[in-house]
Amino acid sequence: MSHSNDADYQGGAAAAAAEGVALRDKEHLAYYRVFRQVFPGGEVPGLPRHSSDPCPKCGYQLSTPTQTFCVTCGHYDPELRTRHEKKQA
Known part of the structure; x- marks a missing residue:
């Protein structure tokens, strides 16, 4: 995982917010990006x-x-x- 700078975090947090997800911090953004790689459409079976x-x-x-x-x-x-x-x- 790469570290996120402030501008990257702000952009990632805005993108997550557009999907209805509130991020806590830069670490949460890193995990959210992994989540979106595993579940690209945001659909989790079940x-x-x-x-x-x-x-x-x-x-x-x-x-x-x-x-x-x-x-x-x-x-x-x-x-x-x-x-x-x-x-x-």
Whole structure:
């Protein structure tokens, strides 16, 4: 993996945002690029996107109702389910 400079990161983050993905940092951009090489169309077999319970940062379906860590993009939010429950109320 090559290291990313600031301009490269800004361009990569903008491209990811256009695809509905929020990147955290340059390391996340490097992993996102690998993800896009493996899944060029962004379609992951068996993993829906923007379904009933999506990750707020990448849109891929979370695995369980109690999950606070997205196994697809790595987003972690200990209050994710608290906010989720408040939305349903």
